[in-house]
Amino acid sequence: MSSEIEVVEEVQSRDEQSGAEESLRNDVYTAAAYGDLERLQRLVEQEGCPVSEPDGLGYYALQWAALNNRTAAAQYIIEHGGDVNATDHTGQTALHWSAVRGAIQAAELLLQEGARVSAADMNGYQTTHVAAQYGQTAFLYHIVSKWNADPDVPDNDGRSPLHWAAYKGFADSIRLLLFLDAHRGRQDTGGCTPLHWAAIRGNLEACTVLVQAGKKEDLMLADNTGLTPAQLASDKNHRQVAFFLGNARRLLDKRCDGNSRLGKISKLGLAPVLWCIILVLLVTYIHSVILATKMPKLTAAAGLLAWFGVFLASVGLVMFYRCSSKDPGYIRMNMHDNQDTKDDEPLLKIEINNPALLAGNWSQLCATCKIVRPLRAKHCSTCDRCVEQFDHHCPWVSNCIGKVLLDIFFLQALHLTVKYFKLFNLSFT
Ligand SMILES: [Zn+2]
Numbered sequence: 140m141s142s143e144i145e146v147v148e149e150v151q152s153r154d155e156q157s158g159a160e161e162s163l164r165n166d167v168y169t170a171a172a173y174g175d176l177e178r179l180q181r182l183v184e185q186e187g188c189p190v191s192e193p194d195g196l197g198y199y200a201l202q203w204a205a206l207n208n209r210t211a212a213a214q215y216i217i218e219h220g221g222d223v224n225a226t227d228h229t230g231q232t233a234l235h236w237s238a239v240r241g242a243i244q245a246a247e248l249l250l251q252e253g254a255r256v257s258a259a260d261m262n263g264y265q266t267t268h269v270a271a272q273y274g275q276t277a278f279l280y281h282i283v284s285k286w287n288a289d290p291d292v293p294d295n296d297g298r299s300p301l302h303w304a305a306y307k308g309f310a311d312s313i314r315l316l317l318f319l320d321a322h323r324g325r326q327d328t329g330g331c332t333p334l335h336w337a338a339i340r341g342n343l344e345a346c347t348v349l350v351q352a353g354k355k356e357d358l359m360l361a362d363n364t365g366l367t368p369a370q371l372a373s374d375k376n377h378r379q380v381a382f383f384l385g386n387a388r389r390l391l392d393k394r395c396d397g398n399s400r401l402g403k404i405s406k407l408g409l410a411p412v413l414w415c416i417i418l419v420l421l422v423t424y425i426h427s428v429i430l431a432t433k434m435p436k437l438t439a440a441a442g443l444l445a446w447f448g449v450f451l452a453s454v455g456l457v458m459f460y461r462c463s464s465k466d467p468g469y470i471r472m473n474m475h476d477n478q479d480t481k482d483d484e485p486l487l488k489i490e491i492n493n494p495a496l497l498a499g500n501w502s503q504l505c506a507t508c509k510i511v512r513p514l515r516a517k518h519c520s521t522c523d524r525c526v527e528q529f530d531h532h533c534p535w536v537s538n539c540i541g542k543v544l545l546d547i548f549f550l551q552a553l554h555l556t557v558k559y560f561k562l563f564n565l566s567f568t
């Protein structure tokens with residue numbers, strides 16, 4: 140494998156420093172980290188300590204305040220000369236640090252005070268990368284929806300936030316990024332896609348989300364060393380993931396191309412066959428039982444009953460056809476052509492302020508349809524659409540059982556009618 144992502148474990152060291160030194164240090168950095176406004180005021184106003192200078196390790200007081208979401212301290216620091224865009228020796232700003240623990244209020248303050256949302260550190264990480272690295276989905280959502288942060292920007296190695304979320308196994312962040320139109324097939328400098336990275340780390344849930352939202356080609360893409368995600372998972376001894384990816388590829392191989400003749404036939408399912416069988420049986424019944432000349436003549440009452448049965452069966456057939464062809468409650472997809480999307484245009488303006496997202500219900504995001512689906516709606520893998528009040532996909536009616544449950548009642552009526560015919564037939568034979 141070409142190169143593995145080196146995760147900068149800055150938070151741990153930040154914690155260790157702030158924890159160990161808290162009882163000893165009496166400086167603005169510790170006061171900022173702990174949001175100790177009184178001590179901060181005393182240090183700045185009485186002892187004249189500057190807040191715009193970095194500490195011994197090169198980090199700023201504003202960064203410490205942002206890391207721990209100390210908005211009051213951050214506000215005080217900004218008011219007393221702290222630079223919102225000051226960068227440490229790694230090129231990170233206070234905004235980068237606020238993303239580590241998802242400090243939304245601190246980030247909001249920094250951005251309102253003029254922090255640059257697109258600031259990149261020496262690795263090319265923007266705030267969206269950091270949020271994805273630490274699985275801060277709500278934070279990511281906030282800076283993208285409100286401040287137009289780029290959710291699909293590559294770092295110096297060509298890795299997008301989606302690569303990072305996949306590598307670290309944060310399924311909700313992956314769902315959100317896919318919903319925000321992050322490019323699934325983006326290859327980094329090593330030729331790896333987000334799916335490659337999820338496979339390398341053996342993140343099954345991440346792989347599942349990416350595969351469900353993806354296409355067959357995603358599973359077949361090879362990195363610079365010529366390995367597919369399944370081969371990489373196998374190489375790294377992640378058997379479950381390797382099995383899942385191999386299986387997904389076999390399933391997609393079997394699922395015929397929807398545009399080919401065979402694909403179109405397979406998409407039709409069993410409904411047309413069933414419909415024809417019932418029609419043939421009905422015609423045979425009329426021809427060989429009701430209108431048969433060789434059989435004893437029907438009485439008026441029996442004849443009426445027989446024709447009533449034919450009528451019911453015909454109604455059943457019509458309902459069956461409706462059931463197969465009717466929209467089961469598909470939710471409109473939010474797909475749009477990438478070429479039509481302008482760079483400065485916030486993505487999916489209507490959906491982005493959905494209450495479900497504001498409440499952090501990430502499972503309501505469909506990464507395939509790129510919609511926020513209502514409760515009880517699910518994505519049908521056969522129809523490849525989200526269906527309202529989804530129950531299951533029925534191969535007999537070749538349709539989803541969603542909001543059309545009422546029609547299923549009519550289908551039941553059809554079954555009953557067929558049974559009625561059987562009984563009627565038996566009484567004559
Ligand atoms: Zn869907």
Ligand SMILES: [Zn+2]
Binds near residue numbers: 519521522531533539
């Ligand atoms: Zn379906």
